[in-house]
Amino acid sequence: MDERAFITQNGTEGIEIIDLACHKIPLHRSQIQINFSDNFSNKSDTWIEKSVKLIWDEKCQENNRLYNKSKFRFDSIAICNDHQIVINLGLTTYMELIGTNCHPFGKELVLHGMKCFKNGRSCLADPLGVGCLLLTADEKFLFLKRAMWTGEDKGKLDRPGGHPEPDNVSLAIQSWTEEECRKPENLRRIRDEIFDSVIHEVRDEVNLPMETIKDPVLLGVIRSLERSGRPSAEFLVLCSLTSEEVEELYSKNCQAEADESIGIVFILEEKIRTQVLEQHVWNNLTDAACGAIELYSRCYSVSPNKQ
Template sequence: METTDRLSEIAGGHDRPAFKLLVSCPFGLSPSEVSVVFDQTYDRIPHPDVTLENNISEIWDKRVQKNPSLYNGLKFRYGGHTLSGRADFSQKTDVCLHLGLTDYRTFVGTNLNPLWERFLIPSEDDWRRCQHTSNPLGNGAIVETADQEIVVLQRSNNVGEFPGHFVFPGGHPEPQEVGITSHHSDEELTRQMVNRKVSQEMFDSIIREVVEEIGVPATALSKPVFIGISQRVLNVRPAAFFFIKCSLQSKEIQQLYGSAQDGYESTQLYTMSMSDVAATASKMPGCHQGGFALYKLMVDAMKEK
């Protein structure tokens, strides 16, 4: 884990940085080193202020009136994590993610609410501070091309969050991809089996997002490694970040992007050097700025290894 001084340095030393690193794994973790406890204990707790709670529905209804295509999909809710050291002195730390359920409607009505700060409670513990917010766990990928460039997308102007901003490919792990529609599954699955399926979805989903957003085949991508979780300071939005190598050159990726399944979510794909990404980072949402900070920590750790 990094020190507060080091993280402030990465964030640019501002009084209120754009992001906070909740988990940092600079040596990268494989699926066997990332576990999940999926439980309703980590669901959002309703706010005691009834007026504030009612505001969630009001905001959602107004958004739907403006955009009838909005879909209230289920999402995994980030409810914290635990770390455990390794006995082999490899400098790695296994991570267990604590996940509950939430949905897009509640995300719009809490995290994206103009009054989002009223949903927070004063606490040094991040899970407790954010217990009344939706906090769906997003994901993002630092995709490195065969010619050592990094893939960056510019979001289209019709997306719900940060239209026109630069981002890394990503989206969300999806509960319904692993058959989860509630905490009470009809299937005869043990709690351990459900946890394993959710953990695997963390890694499967980021490959799926990269393939759909930039158009490269999954066979051109390495197995993802988990490098941490970044939280956007603005509306406390969390996102898990992964590092993926692509066997294709930048020009090949540019050609494939034109036929990407979810290409409508972005207007342009760029491949940039690390220094160019650093110069562009200020135009990224805070959680993606944090994703780049996690990547830089990984690069530094590999140099020192």
């Protein structure tokens, strides 16, 4: 797949959009396949592991709420002969994300990867993030203002999101054999974890009942150049509630991840689709949010609520 750089309007280095132009988007759950293998995990060495651990320990001293956990590593996307999108995944950790993609050390690893593996991304964590543009019944998109304690994008406006969790698929996933990695039922569980994690993030961050949101559709995959090409899969989720009803539920402050945000902002669907936003709004958006907006505007010429 080609990756095409796109300069966002939020003042950062921009994003790369992984080109799915040869396939009709957005994509439903049934149109996605997973190829999972340790061959897609990031490469490491003793000196890399020591450097990443030092960076991690330093960050943990600054923020004692950080914790390490395994993540799916995004390697690439391919298209099968039957026009199914295939996502190639391995494993990495949140610690490796902080010590590679989110740190200047990552630029050194790009050079090392090119020299030793002929692939500049081979030593980067590249964990697959997920995020969604949540559209209410009254044609407004919801954005969260991130709390100041969070590890990334403090105080920025972001779409609901997070990471699919390998442990939710199997606690033994890190020791799977290649045969277990290829089992169709295991690959379906990984795919479902990716899609379900989007729904769970909306529930846990916004406090929406799961019956009020439709199954996510995939708009595409982007990379944040600000974080050495950190990847995220961006989705659209339609909600049956109005913005007023959503705000009322959010303000109850009883959701599992209530402390990860300090408020919500609604923006009209038409403004997002046409990308007609005030500059101060662009400046406050995360790279991932900007990427999701770009993907949405490419996918829809009218609101999906009106299709």
